[in-house]
Amino acid sequence: MSEEQYADTAGRAVLETIRAYGVATVFGIPGTHNLELYRPLAELGMRAVTNRHEQGAGYGADGWAQQTGLPGVVITTSGPGLQNAMSAIGTAFCESRPLIVLSPGVALGAEFRDVGTLHETKDATAMVAAIAEWSRRVTSGAEAVDAVHDAFALFRTGRPRPVHIEIPLDVLEGPAGVPAAARTARPAPAPEPGDPDAVGAAAAVIAQASSPVIIAGGGSTRAAAEVTALAERLGGPVLTTLNGKGVLDERHPLSLGSNLRIAAAREVAESADVLVVLGSKLGEAELWVPRLEPGGAVVRVDISAAQLHKNLEASIGIVGDTAAVVRALLAALPAVDAAAGTGSAADTDAEPRVRPDLDARRAAIAAEVHGILPETVELAERIADALPEDAIVAGDSSQIVYLALANVLRQSRPHSLLYTPTYATLGYGLPAAIGARVAQTERPVVTVIGDGALMFCVNELVTAIEQRLDLTVVCVDNGGYAEIKQNEVDRGIRPVGVDLVQPDWAALAAAFGASGRRVDRLVDVRPAIAEAVAAGGVQFVHVPQGALG
Numbered sequence: 395m396s397e398e399q400y401a402d403t404a405g406r407a408v409l410e411t412i413r414a415y416g417v418a419t420v421f422g423i424p425g426t427h428n429l430e431l432y433r434p435l436a437e438l439g440m441r442a443v444t445n446r447h448e449q450g451a452g453y454g455a456d457g458w459a460q461q462t463g464l465p466g467v468v469i470t471t472s473g474p475g476l477q478n479a480m481s482a483i484g485t486a487f488c489e490s491r492p493l494i495v496l497s498p499g500v501a502l503g504a505e506f507r508d509v510g511t512l513h514e515t516k517d518a519t520a521m522v523a524a525i526a527e528w529s530r531r532v533t534s535g536a537e538a539v540d541a542v543h544d545a546f547a548l549f550r551t552g553r554p555r556p557v558h559i560e561i562p563l564d565v566l567e568g569p570a571g572v573p574a575a576a577r578t579a580r581p582a583p584a585p586e587p588g589d590p591d592a593v594g595a596a597a598a599v600i601a602q603a604s605s606p607v608i609i610a611g612g613g614s615t616r617a618a619a620e621v622t623a624l625a626e627r628l629g630g631p632v633l634t635t636l637n638g639k640g641v642l643d644e645r646h647p648l649s650l651g652s653n654l655r656i657a658a659a660r661e662v663a664e665s666a667d668v669l670v671v672l673g674s675k676l677g678e679a680e681l682w683v684p685r686l687e688p689g690g691a692v693v694r695v696d697i698s699a700a701q702l703h704k705n706l707e708a709s710i711g712i713v714g715d716t717a718a719v720v721r722a723l724l725a726a727l728p729a730v731d732a733a734a735g736t737g738s739a740a741d742t743d744a745e746p747r748v749r750p751d752l753d754a755r756r757a758a759i760a761a762e763v764h765g766i767l768p769e770t771v772e773l774a775e776r777i778a779d780a781l782p783e784d785a786i787v788a789g790d791s792s793q794i795v796y797l798a799l800a801n802v803l804r805q806s807r808p809h810s811l812l813y814t815p816t817y818a819t820l821g822y823g824l825p826a827a828i829g830a831r832v833a834q835t836e837r838p839v840v841t842v843i844g845d846g847a848l849m850f851c852v853n854e855l856v857t858a859i860e861q862r863l864d865l866t867v868v869c870v871d872n873g874g875y876a877e878i879k880q881n882e883v884d885r886g887i888r889p890v891g892v893d894l895v896q897p898d899w900a901a902l903a904a905a906f907g908a909s910g911r912r913v914d915r916l917v918d919v920r921p922a923i924a925e926a927v928a929a930g931g932v933q934f935v936h937v938p939q940g941a942l943g
Contacts, residue, residue, distance in 0.1 A: 404535030404561060405430035407570035407577055408496065411542045413438045414579040417464050419832060421451040425471025426512065427498040430567050432469070443832055443861060446853040448475050450825035452482020454857075456491050457788060457829030460809040463616070465492035465549050466829065472498045472563075473513025476522070481819055484525045486556035488817040489637060490612055492549040493556035494542070495522070499531060501564040519560050527555035531562070535570040543580055550582050553613070553698040587722045588695070588714035596693045596710045597726035600668055603690075605749070606630035607666035609654070611680075612637030613673020613696055615808035617717035621672060622646070624720050627727065629747030630666075631755070633659055635680040636800055636815040638673070644804040647748045650756060652811075653801055655682040658758040664688050671695070673716045676705040679816040695719045763801045767793065773919065773939060774798030777842060777868060780923035785838045786830050788812040790823035792844025793877055794870040794939075799842055821850025824867060828854060831863045838864070838927050845871040845896060855906040858932045866926045866933045867908070869899055873940055896938075903934030910934040916942045 409431060419441045424432050435442050445451040448470050455466025470476045476497045486493040499518055500511065515521070523529035527548065532538040538561050545557045600606060606628045610621050618641050625632045625648045632642040632649055639652035653659035660681065663669055667690035678684055685705050694708035695716055702711030712719050764771050770793055777799060781787065787803060789795035789811060805811060812826045827841035848869050858865050874894035882889050900910030909931060913922045919937060926933035
């Protein structure tokens with residue numbers, strides 16, 4: 395085909411539609427079959443980030459999405475490229491993250507022929523459908539564009555989860571057949587405020603509460619102002635899941651942090667006479683126990699009706715957008731006497747009411763955190779102390795993060811800790827940090843990652859170099875898979891496969907083009923990280939935990 399024949403393909407129509415919704419960046423790797431998804435990018439003003447593995451592309455798109463509020467977009471080639479992205483698709487499903495994956499497929503009529511074509515895959519759409527919210531193989535440019543619109547409708551009105559659009563190669567490279575008007579963004583519907591009767595019933599129960607507690611999950615991250623107002627109106631403490639971390643500023647006097655994995659924090663929730671759960675499935679991976687056992691009434695708010703009784707039966711369930719529902723709850727609560735000190739801080743200039751037991755509760759939570767792995771927690775506190783208050787931190791499924799930093803790091807807004815508490819994959823932190831940094835340049839971005847996890851994604855260092863990013867990587871090296879080693883010991887298994895050979899990490903980082911340094915003394919951890927963040931460019935700080943003097 396001539397260049398003129400490629401002027402308006404189905405591939406172009408798909409990217410033009412995505413661009414119309416505000417997405418200006420895609421992640422992926424160009425390949426033989428996906429070039430017509432790359433052709434229009436420059437003309438559409440879209441940035442292409444070339445990761446060094448499609449798993450990294452998926453996690454980069456996730457980090458980007460969390461900073462922009464838009465879905466991340468990944469372009470893979472057919473067959474192995476799509477398969478390489480499967481871990482990221484599974485992560486987005488488990489963590490309720492908006493992700494669009496575009497891939498080419500075999501031409502129409504060539505399905506299931508098994509003749510040995512390049513990248514031939516038995517059933518790519520079915521493969522992804524097994525772990526995504528939905529996966530569609532389209533048959534025309536119009537169907538492909540409609541699939542994009544359906545994806546944005548899901549992200550705006552439902553539980554955000556990954557979708558996959560497979561475009562047969564002959565459709566992808568053929569004429570779009572889609573009018574310009576069909577490629578424009580459709581207007582967003584008004585947020586669902588919940589059933590008025592359910593809101594009224596919930597407000598009546600909450601109004602009678604003497605010791606209410608709020609749990610804010612990942613479904614409340616766009617409702618930070620509303621959650622804060624509700625907490626201050628009730629004078630009730632707020633606990634968050636790790637996906638909800640920062641919904642209430644963790645320096646707020648009513649915040650008990652993202653500590654639901656800590657027994658002392660769960661006791662606060664279980665002792666409430668009314669527990670208000672906002673946008674969380676309360677999964678075992680977020681709690682580290684099978685379920686909460688609250689003694690009082692439970693009010694649950696979620697965008698998905700399927701979530702209202704999952705893992706914990708709701709006394710009153712409200713389906714709707716968290717921000718809109720909480721605004722409706724605030725309006726339905728009885729008028730308060732601000733002069734008597736029972737009003738919201740939004741109604742007066744007074745500080746919000748704080749239960750007298752919260753300081754003791756906070757101290758008990760902190761004591762339990764410090765008792766898990768004291769040396770790791772001390773190191774995490776030094777790392778946290780080195781970071782600017784507005785830093786975005788990308789963590790990984792590493793002990794330094796899930797046993798320590800996630801608990802001691804105090805953050806003021808949502809999506810400031812990028813993490814995957816449910817899927818808990820290795821190799822997430824570095825590419826997620828890259829995506830976050832690509833999305834914005836105002837806040838410093840740091841990834842804190844264990845040596846085992848870093849080996850899953852160390853290739854993405856060169857992506858950060860190539861993209862000319864300011865990014866600090868803190869590698870906490872505990873010699874391998876330390877927790878799995880302890881698990882083996884606890885089961886009477888002689889440690890096997892868990893003590894890993896380590897490279898010269900600083901030299902390896904330098905070979906990629908980063909500035910690498912090793913920290914050998916605990917006292918130097920804070921200044922080394924602070925200096926790295928301030929220096930700009932890609933900075934690598936290697937912290938050999940067992941050798942710190």
